[in-house]
Amino acid sequence: MSQGRRDFLRKSAAVPSTLLLLAHVGAYGQPGALSATPACTDEHEPTRQQTPGPFFLPHSPQRVSLLEPGINGTKMVLTGRVSSTQCSAVSGALLDFWHADDGGEYDVDGFRLRGHQFADSEGRYRLETIVPGLYPGRTRHIHVTVQPPNGPILTTQLYFPAEQRNARDPLFDRRLLMTIDNGGKRKAAWFDFVLALT
């Protein structure tokens, strides 16, 4: 890791939670009419910070899909938004993802299963990848850094629900659980990042 990046990370101060925007059925259980998006309050906790671990590499390629020939595993699409604790979209936020392959190995010689992208004008991002494999000592997880334009870097990890190893991983934090939908052709995951912007 470069000295500049270390300095930047040292100055980082972001912290916990997800923002779930749930569609509700209408009153009295009638399906159909969706309720309005819940009003924003200042009670949204920032997403919790976690260690980057030993496998972060700077200068990952810019790409929204980490899929490429030779990558095996269960495909998944991770989507979500980056917003502030005051619910404003963080347009242009830099998201840098990296994770283990299907066999639990990180590519430390190249950039397989590593990539960065920028959130759109509404703070939305979309990543195509595979479900990471397990490796000793850890439950299943995806590493990510999220940085607002000219702001501090949030470094964290995202977790999968219903993983047996979640209970035995001291780093596991349920506030960093993705919402997963297994019903489609590909696994769909969802996580919204909340940044403490000053």
Ligand SMILES: [Fe+2]
């Ligand atoms: Fe890891």
